[in-house]
Amino acid sequence: MMISVLDQRRFATALFDRLRAESLDAPGVTRDPYGTGEQRAHAMIAEAGAAMGLEIGRDAAANLYLTRPGRDRARPAIILGSHLDSVPHGGNFDGAAGVVAGLVVLRALAALGIAPACDIVVMGIRAEESVWFQVSYIGSRGALGSLPDGALAAKRIDTGRSLADHIAACGGDPAALAAGARHLDPARIAAYLELHIEQAPSLIEAGCPVGICTGIPGNVRLPHARIIGEHDHVGLPRRFRHDAAMAGADLAMELDRLWQEHEAADIPMACTIGRFHTDAAAHGLTIVPGLFHFSLDLRAYDPAVLAALEVALDEAIARVAARRRVTIEPGPRARAAVGPVDPALRVALSHAASALGVRARPLGSPASHDAAAFAEAGVKMGMVFVRNANGSHNPQEAMEIDDFLAGCAVMAQTVAEMVG
Numbered sequence: 001m002m003i004s005v006l007d008q009r010r011f012a013t014a015l016f017d018r019l020r021a022e023s024l025d026a027p028g029v030t031r032d033p034y035g036t037g038e039q040r041a042h043a044m045i046a047e048a049g050a051a052m053g054l055e056i057g058r059d060a061a062a063n064l065y066l067t068r069p070g071r072d073r074a075r076p077a078i079i080l081g082s083h084l085d086s087v088p089h090g091g092n093f094d095g096a097a098g099v100v101a102g103l104v105v106l107r108a109l110a111a112l113g114i115a116p117a118c119d120i121v122v123m124g125i126r127a128e129e130s131v132w133f134q135v136s137y138i139g140s141r142g143a144l145g146s147l148p149d150g151a152l153a154a155k156r157i158d159t160g161r162s163l164a165d166h167i168a169a170c171g172g173d174p175a176a177l178a179a180g181a182r183h184l185d186p187a188r189i190a191a192y193l194e195l196h197i198e199q200a201p202s203l204i205e206a207g208c209p210v211g212i213c214t215g216i217p218g219n220v221r222l223p224h225a226r227i228i229g230e231h232d233h234v235g236l237p238r239r240f241r242h243d244a245a246m247a248g249a250d251l252a253m254e255l256d257r258l259w260q261e262h263e264a265a266d267i268p269m270a271c272t273i274g275r276f277h278t279d280a281a282a283h284g285l286t287i288v289p290g291l292f293h294f295s296l297d298l299r300a301y302d303p304a305v306l307a308a309l310e311v312a313l314d315e316a317i318a319r320v321a322a323r324r325r326v327t328i329e330p331g332p333r334a335r336a337a338v339g340p341v342d343p344a345l346r347v348a349l350s351h352a353a354s355a356l357g358v359r360a361r362p363l364g365s366p367a368s369h370d371a372a373a374f375a376e377a378g379v380k381m382g383m384v385f386v387r388n389a390n391g392s393h394n395p396q397e398a399m400e401i402d403d404f405l406a407g408c409a410v411m412a413q414t415v416a417e418m419v420g
Contacts, residue, residue, distance in 0.1 A: 001416065002356050004108040005409040011107060012408075013401060015100050018044055020092045028395030029092050032158075033085040033127035033138070034062070034166030041084040045099055045124050052106065054122070059183035061142030062172035064124035068106050070116045070419065076190040078116075078415060080105055081123030083139065083370060087131050091397025093197045097386065097404060099124050101195040104405070105412040109419075116419035118190060125370050126170075132156050133163050134223040136336040140373040145182030148334070152178055184377075191345060191418065192374040192381045195407050197388035197399050199367045204389055209403040210410055211363030212349045213383030216339030216372040217270070217299040220310050222330050224295070227251075229326040231282060231290035244292035245278050247324035252276070254316040255296075258309070268364065269300040269309060301364060303338050339365075339372025345382030345414075352413035358406045367392075384410055 022044060023029035024037045031037035042064050046056055049066035057065040064084075070077070082098020102122030109116065126139030133154040141147045152164040152174050159166075164174035173181070198204075203211050229244035252273055259271045279291040298313060300306040314330075321328045346362075353360035363385050375381040386407040389398035 001108065001112070001413045002409050004111045005104060005405050005412055007111065008104045008107050008408070009401060009405060012100055012104055012404065015044070015048060015103070016092060016096070019096055023086070023092070025089060028089040029086050030088050030090065031084060031086040033129060033132050034156075034163070034170045038085045038126065039170060041096065042124055045084065045103075048103060049122065052103065054106070058171065059143055060173040060176040060181050061126055061139050061183075062167060062170045063126050063139050063143050063183070066103070066122040066124075068110075068116060068120045070118035070120065072117055073119055075118035076188050077119035077121050078190050078418060079121045079123050079192045080194070080411065080415070081125055081192065081370065082194050082196060083125040083128030085127055085129050085132070087129050087393045089395060090393050091395055093388065093397045093399045094199075094392040095128060095196070097197055097399060098195045101404070101408045101411060104408045105415055108408070108412045109416060112416075114416055114419070118419060120415065120419065128370050132158075134334065135163070136219070136334060136368060137370055137373040138163065140370040142177055143182075143184045144186065144373060144377045145180055146373065146377060147177060186377045186379045189374070189379045191342070192371060192379050193345070193383070193411055193415070194369060194371045195384045195386060195411055196369060197392055197397060198363065198385045199365070199388075199392045201389065201391070202363055203361070203385065203387035206361055208359045208361050209387045209406045210353060210358050210360040211385035212346055212353065212360050213341050213385060214346065214362045214364045215301045215341055216365045216369055216375070216383070217301050218303065218306050218338035218372070219297055219299040219336050219368060220306065220313070221298075221334040222294075222296040223334060224331040225293070225329065226331065227292040227294075227326050227328050229290045229292075229324070230288070232288040234286040234288060236288055241288055242290065242325045243288055244326055245289040247320050247326045247328065248276060248292045248294055250320045250324060251316060251328070254320065255313070258312055258316070267305060269298070269305060270366065272297040299368075301338060306338065336368055336372060337376040339369070339375040339381065341375075341382055342380035345380055348414050348417065349382055349384060349410055352417070353410045356409050356413055358410055360410065
């Protein structure tokens, strides 16, 4: 299997080079979801799939499906997938590596003359990067019929147009999605496997090319929170102030202490404040801020821990609001469930790595992935991480092609054993 995968080096390198060349807005790559960048990537992958003789299909969310038919098409299919969009000015490998890996696996199996017992589908998923629409897992949830209420009305941060409008412009069917259309029936999926670059330098630190995912965190998000106080003169004594900025600082410190407590107890979680600013229309050097905006992402690997964190967040909001005499409006909340890895798939991937002589270690994902949407829908899910320097979501992503091919080989070996 390893030799067959290594033979795909030129194919994979050329596809990555084309994806980079066709992206938008240097530095880095921008493949905007339901926009020009993502459209180009989907067209390129569809072209590669057609050249391989794969069946090409799309769904109401405009996700792409490249299918190698199995001997028994009534059997549940195996899906190999990831997303093709990026954050603004991101890297070339986050997401796209998983789609290219799916094609590499199919080429390797074909080169070995393996006729799969069931369909094997490479899925190019839409709009995974939630920064654009402030909604998680749009493509995968759209395919599974589990888009959250109100998602289609969400506005893209740069265009101001709705998700429904963007989907329609890219050939999708937002009306079908609104009616709850489901292209993928979880009962018809044997497994979902995703390859992804690592997003913290754990494999770099361990000197290990491949990680076998142990779980994907769920999250609670406040995309548009704000604090309302009173604009006042800079000379106002502290006892009279309703300072929205200082309330924001207090809340940030409370959340950081909460994180420290969990870390000390060896309970994995993360807290990220993305936006954190006063009101640009009114702030100034001599004005006590009366309005403050922030966003928040709380994540954990255990549903009970995540639920407790949300309770702790609400308690902290109440304390700070009372102490600073302000109103804190969390705004609408977005949620994504914890993504449990199927134990049997995790063992199978680990055994495949061992059989191929690929050094691999267990690795919890610090980030969210479409795989979690499949797990939430009841699909058996597994992930392979590939060593990557310099993190992700930036132009300096530095996955080595040798490490990528090692991860592909682990997936190919696992799939080969699954399809007989």
